[in-house]
Amino acid sequence: MSSAGSAVTGNNKHVVRRGETADGTFELVITPESAGWGYSSLRVLNLPAGGSAEFETGQDEMVLLPLSGSCTVATEGEKFELAGRRSVFSRVTDFAYLPRDASVRVSSAEGGRFALPAARATRRLPARYGPAEGVGVELRGAGQASRQVNNFCTPQTFEADKLIAVEVLTPAGNWSSYPPHKHDEERDGEARLEEIYYFEVGSGPSGEGIGYQRVYGSGPGREIDVCTEVRGGDTVLIPHGWHGPSMAVPGYPLYYLNVMAGPSPERAWLICDDPAHAWVRDTWSGQPIDSRLPLTGVEELPT
Template sequence: MSRVNPLVRKGSTADKPFQLVVTPERAGWRYSGLRVLELAPGGRAQFRTGDDEMLVLPLSGGCDVTCDDERVTLTGRRSVFSRVTDFAYVPRSSSVTVRAPNGGRFALPAARADRKLPFRYGPAEEVSVELRGAGQASRQVNNFCTPENFDCDRLIACEVLTPGGNWSSYPPHKHDEAGEGESRLEEIYYFEVAPSPAGGAGSAFQRVYGHADRPIDVCAEVRSGDVVLIPYGWHGPSMAAPGYDLYYLNVMAGPGAREWLVRDDPAHGWVRNSWTGTPVDPRLPLTTSNGRLTRTERMGS
């Protein structure tokens, strides 16, 4: 992994119709992968999953997903900042067609899988929305494909929404050694940043750093469509610039049991205790399956 750049810029691994292609081979590891599919109105893409189980997760737009002889329709969403979306699970060793009547972009989180599970639809209304942290470390986590919420062979995936000015993935943590209280998982962060009211592009920052004899050192500005690969090491914070809400998609997989267990950096784990009595940021949740909440709805009036 030391020869692979952990920062993958938007378009640098494009392979039509995919805007982004991260395979285990390209990442220098064994299990986790991600593709982003961009389709024009009426466009379609056909591909085989091979050894991977995958999800079709709308980032913008809706689509029809056909897997072998079965089909589901995904309502999707206008953007990752507009609502929690529905999604589809497609198993390994399958032929898949994604068709977007009105166009759109679709993330395809993937993991090398041993079992072939059924093709399934994941309703937006069944996605568990969790608020984590407190104060300026508050964030929203959409647990659409975590072990407690959706069955897969190896794949773990979730979405995180961080209001502008907040830090998430904090305290810094790791999951690179199998043991008590920690899983061994390779992780991909895929980022999108909400535009300014005038439509300008925003940015955020991501930190990753090593431990013991496993050096890695990333402190990078990220923009919409960028990816950071985390083969090991402490990662966090993910920093949303003031005025720009931040979205990232986490994709994880590893060799052991399908568990998401993390270990905080002992230098910073004390921060969790400081949250006692501090409320969650009142801007959260940013979205639900019914759409983006207004300030009045968040206040409950």
Template sequence: MNSPFHLPAGKALGGPYAVDVSPETAGWGFADLRVLELPPGGSHTFDTDESEWIVLPLSGGCTVTAVDEFGRDTFRLDGRDSVFAAVTDFAYVPRDARTTVTSAGGGRFALTGARCTRRLPARHGPASGVPVELRGTGNCSRQVNNFGAAARAGGADGHGFECDRLIAVEVITPGGNWSSFPPHKHDEHRPGEESVLEEIYYFEFEAHDGTPGLGYQRVSPSGRGRGTDVLAEVRDKDVVLVPDGWHGPSMAVPGHHMYYLNVMAGPEPERAWLIRDHPDHAWIRDTWPDRPVDPRLPLYTAPERP
């Protein structure tokens, strides 16, 4: 099924970015994602304009400098070898700042952003402070690195990082497992139950003996918005846009771990991840307490605080 919401690797190129999804290109109001690839000694400068951003190393390390009318902040990010190797530190940079990313060794860096109204201070997010969560059990087991998470249904859960609008997490699904399941949605304002959030999925896969991995992503219409309908074979560096609809499952083929970066933002006055499970599949959550978590997880944990 061809869909305008599935952007295979290379289709979302924009200027200096290997991936460039903006509110303008996505046709929505808030969520941004850029993927910046730098050679050794490379540097890139951009203006944050009306958006807040988290600079997240996917591979390699970098230095991030943000300059605005309030001063200059510089953060050194140790980064990691790959998304399958370790939790990474990151940097938050505010709106209305000129930001420079420089990498001595080169690497690939995600810039996760959201249109916002408040200016919050620039900050370094240490890898040791990233909550690593194991969600689901059995073949629904997955690992969630909550580096930019927000409160979930029922209130704050200790996984929050202060942003104005931006919500971002990493999900690792072991080969053969399903994540984003049961299918869920967040395209309707239902106070205390569901929030309106645009969402971006960016995928990477662990190769096996040089053979690249792949997976499958489903988004089905919820009766709201654009009637988003996606059934896509996703590969390394593909993007799926979710302006509305029931999203899930995300399926990793056996033998290849699947990674995706979720970026979410929306118009809600409260920054919260409030979702509604698909009524046909919500029962699956009730089976999780009776099954063990996949023993392959966690792939890694956050380092201890110094």
């Protein structure tokens, strides 16, 4: 098995390894400019115990989402206490919405890692707290294509200007983001959305595991070829093309944070399945959802 640093990919500019874009307290920084597109971005803030960070949101609306640990978020004269979680595999978390053109201070008594999915925004909405109890937990697929989706920032669950973001948890041995799908054209039933996949992987007796991600072209002008091993903190950028499956290998559950935004005037998450594999959906009606799901809920799982 190859190491994460030598994983096979057809186009490495779409794969960002943990630490490659670190900047101070941010262990990951992906902006629209660095990604070569116009809307979607992601940062991951890593704070030590007693640590804090201050930053400006600029042109972007953001959500502060604890990956591990709790924190206090101060912005716009508001202060939000986020209970957070021990890890992405331990519970569904609360979060804070941060408007564009805002000054933000994040502090953490015990330290932690905090994702900042973001989108280039035109409207300036108010800062808000998102309780974990309000996050819709959806079970998708069936059989070995079963997965859990935490819909914390979708058009149906939370108001934002452009940002769409969800968490997906896939039990060990299952495939998700499947059938392969795309959202790179503006047409009936499909929206143009740039997408970021940020990964965390469960651990076994010898340490953290691995997963895999596939992305491939959907036509002329949309050439892309990625088939890569992913580990915790790795990121895959998807400007266009069919993406899926996301593969959780046996023994290790897989988590990914999806960040999406695009030029459509309507904030909508509309996808098109690869017609070569769309038939798989029709087989789910005769299969049960994986009994291991949901992997997480509002209550913190015991260690």
